[in-house]
Structures are given as structure tokens and as C-alpha cells.
Amino acid sequence: MAPALLSMAVLLLYPLVRNVILSFQQLNRKEFITRETVWIGFDNYTELLGDPDFWSVVVRSIVFTAVNVALIMAIGTGIGLLLNRLGKKMRLVLSLALMFAWAMPIVASVTVFRWLFDEQFGVVNWLMRTLGFEGYEQHNWFETGFSTLVIIMILLVWGSIPFVALNMYAALTTIGSELYEAAKMDGASGWRTFWAVVFPNLKSFFMITTFLEIIWIFKAFAQVYAMNQGGPDRGSETLPVFAYIEGVGQFHYGVAAAISILTIVMLIAVMSFYFRLILKQEEEL
Template sequence: MPTTEERTRPRSRPAPAPAPASRRRDGGRAHGRSGPWPYLLVAPTVLGMAYLLLYPLARAVLISFQDFRLRQLISGDAHFVGLANYRALLTDPRFWTVVRRTFLFMAVNVVLIMVIALLVALMTERLGRVWRGLVLSSLVLAWAMPVVAATTVFQWLFHSEFGIVNWTLTSLGAHSFERYPWFAHGTAAFVILVVLVVWQSVPFAAITLYSALTTVPAELQESARLDGAGAFRILRSVTLPLIRPIVMLVLCLEVIWTFKAFVQIWVMTKGGPGDATTILPVYAVQTALSQQRYDLGSAASMITVVLMSGVLVLYFRQMFRQEDER
């Protein structure tokens, strides 16, 4: 019979037997490589996206090196001309005027978008819950409006006879704006397009920057405030360095958005009056459709892609340099 000490001693459980080698190998295979099935499942989507994105780009590159006009579009007997289309564009003074106007349009829009969006984000951060919800809801609704619908609304706002802008200015005593043709003057049309693009872009930038501001620790701002720093110094030395990656990301996206702003210009002015609102995407479409020079239009599109890629390369170099400094 077991003694009292043996009855009170805790019993140790036997160690489990090692799993067979075949089971361990199967389990390792199950948790490791799972075979080609995941790749086969996503293959149709990847191939479809590659066809929709890469084929038009490759086709445009090919046409830019060909003599491709209306006759070649119908008969399909286009022949290669090398860099002749690019030489024709790069030696055209009108093309360089359009390039300068494109960068001016992009710079004005991006500066206004980033400044206004940052101010809206800072204001939203300091509002109460109810007002913050109203502001964010308004931003989302403005952001969700289709581009063509918003452009049509702006056309009616600045209509020479029925527009509310002319009616308001005339009611305030500015009788020179009675039936003022806004879209017949190049500077006025340019300013209206800038206002439209900024109005459409600020909601996304403001919501993104507000989300970044919510991640800034309040303790750092309070410490800077106790050290005597003012609101602007806190923003410059504490807040902006912490949200710099998000600011650079929004800046990059807005550069792309304004650089390829085509729909707003085409619906509202089609690049007019004259060439006052013509930027590179509009110039490419005008060349391809109006002159039926699809080769020059494709070459202009490729130059646009190269210029935009150069801006993105500068952004990525700056981003990687910041990561290396960390």
C-alpha cells in the first residue's frame, strides 16, 4: 500500500509522445507554402488589371513613335518615324508655353490646397464633438460630389446672365459685373478653375491631415507650451515634424491630381479662351482630336508622364533621405 507521503505527492503527467515525422512534415507544409492555389485565384484579377493599365500605356508609347493620323487609324498601316514627333513638340513654342502654364497651375493649386487643408484640419481638431462631426460630414459630402457635376455647378455660378455671382456683385453695387462674361477673359477663367480644383481637393487633404493630427501626443504639445512656446512655434517645431510623412504623401497626391486636371478644364472652357487655360493633358487631347494628330497627342501624353514621374522621383528621394536620417 502507498504511504501517506506517496498519496499526497502530485502526480506528474507523462510527456506526450513525439509526433510522427510524416505528420510534422505535413503540418510544416500546411503552415508554410500552400501551393499555387492562392496565386491561381488572384491571377485573373492581376491579368485584368495589367491589361487595362499596361496595354493603353504601351499602345500610346507605340503610337508616339509612328506617323499615326486619321488615315492610319482607319487603314492601320502606320509606320515608324522615330523621334520625329518628339522633335516636333519640343521645337514648338506653343508647347513650352503650355508646359509653363501647367507648372504654374499646379504650383498655385498645390500651395492653396495644402495651406487651406492644414488650417481646416487644425480648426477641426480644436472643435467640439458636434461641430467636428458637422465639419467632417461637410468635407465628405463635398469630396463625394462627382467632378462633372461640380464643374457644371461652377459654370452656372459664373454664368454671365443667370449666374448668382454676377447677381450678388451687382446687388452690392458693383454694376460693372452686370452680365460680366467670366469665361471670355483668360485670367478670370484661370482663377475660376483654380477655385474649382482647390474646392474639390481640400476635403481629402483636410481629412487626411486631421487624421494625422490626432496621432500627435498631447504631452509633447503641453510640454512645449509650458516651455513658453506659442501656437505657431508648437506647430512648426512639434506638430509638423511628427506628421511630415503624411504631409509629404498628401503633397505628392495633390501634385498628381492637379497636374492631370483634365475633366474640369475640358468641361468648363476646353482650354480657352485662346490657350489661357490649356495645360498639358488638355493640349494632348486638343492635338489628337482637333488636328487629328494622334501621334503628337500620344507624344505629349508621354512627356506629361515623364514630367510627372520626375516630380514623384524627387518626392521619393526626399522620403528615403528622411528614413535614412532616422
């Protein structure tokens, strides 16, 4: 285990410690150029915790994560169930389509979505006009932070569904066919079979997958920033983008470090909740 622990210490622990140290410093443009170290204690944290803009981004990030994870788990579970019922040929076709979506590079997928929602040449505006809707002549889908976040949400859901669906299908293969036969003999509907047979047997899968999706969506940076740089008017910023813009964009590196530490604390709080549930379930087994 020593090589793995050493590599984790170098790649994860050291940057984390350096980040904590930076969060207690004033490191703006002046200090960055002069290489001056100015210790200010908890001032960066108190400034953030008293900043209404910070709390707006926190609430936006939490709501954005919750909606994304709910959609990803619901649609991914549905497609996983579909894969379990399809024949071999159609299952292979759908699995390949899911793999292609999952393997697509982030920047390439963002470029495709920006083209789909383009103001002048976008497919979505053309489709809306074709369906008879008015007001979609050069409609700007990135005009507000809300609409920008909706597009990013569609992108994240589209890119995350394959992970849930393929793992769901793999997990379903562990459930014995006799359980389905017993439910069918009892006259259980599809929904009843899911809640009485599938969900209890795959509770660990749902908990761990939901836990992973919360982490991945909450810390999603590339999709949010590449789509519209957190705009317009910083209206689509989530916490990782907020930290990046404060640091690299505004040269407030100490504040950016404090934002990242607070983000980690929020994730740890969520992780502790899920770890307690997982440990409780293991004790019951």
C-alpha cells in the first residue's frame, strides 16, 4: 500500500495543505508580483461568509446538483432497466450509443451543445420554428444565467446517464430470475416489482451511485466554464467556477483558496451522511 499512499500524498494531500495555507493569506495581484506573504487569518472566510453573492452561488450550486442528480438517477435507472429487457442486438446498439456519449471529450460535447443552441444557426431554434412556435428567430438561449444552467444541466445529464445505466444493467444481472417469477406469480405490476424486488436488492448500488454523482456534479467545472464562462453577468456560476474566476480572473487567490476549502467542507458533510447510511446498511446485512 505504500506506493499508493505516497502517490496520494504527493498528488492530493500536498496541494490540499498548500490550499489551506493560501486561504489564510492575502494573495492578490500585488502580493503575487512581489512574492510577499501577508497573513490575514480567517479574514478570507469571514469575507465570504458575509458576502450575499457567495451564498447565492452556494444555493445555486446545491439546487443545480440536486436537480441534475435526480434526473441522472431516474433516467439512468430507466435505461438500465430497458437494457435488461432488450434482446442481444438492440442491447448492443444501445450500449454502444451510451459508450460513445460517455467517451466524448468534454470540450467537444460543449462545442456540440453550443452549436445546437446557437442563436443564428442552432438546431433547437430551427426545430422550435418548425414546430410552429413563435419568437425563435435568432433566440439567444444564453441570455440569462437560468437558461444557461438549463443547457449545462442537459449536457451533464446526457453525459452522466451512461455511467448509471450501464452499471444499473450490470447490477440487475445479480438478481435471480426466481425473484421476478415469484413477483409475477403474485400479480405484481412493473412498479411493484421494482420497489419490492429490484430496489431492496440494489440499495447499495443506488446509494453509492447517487453519492458519486453528487460529488461529480457538485465539482463540475469544465462544462460550466466552457459553456459560457459562468455568464452572463456571472449568473451561471457554480462554486468551482466562482473560485476560478475569483482566483485567476480577479487575482484574489487567497479568497479563491478559501472558496475551494469551503466547497470541500460541504462535500465532506454530504459524504459523512452517505457513509453513515452505507455503514448502517452493512450492519443490517
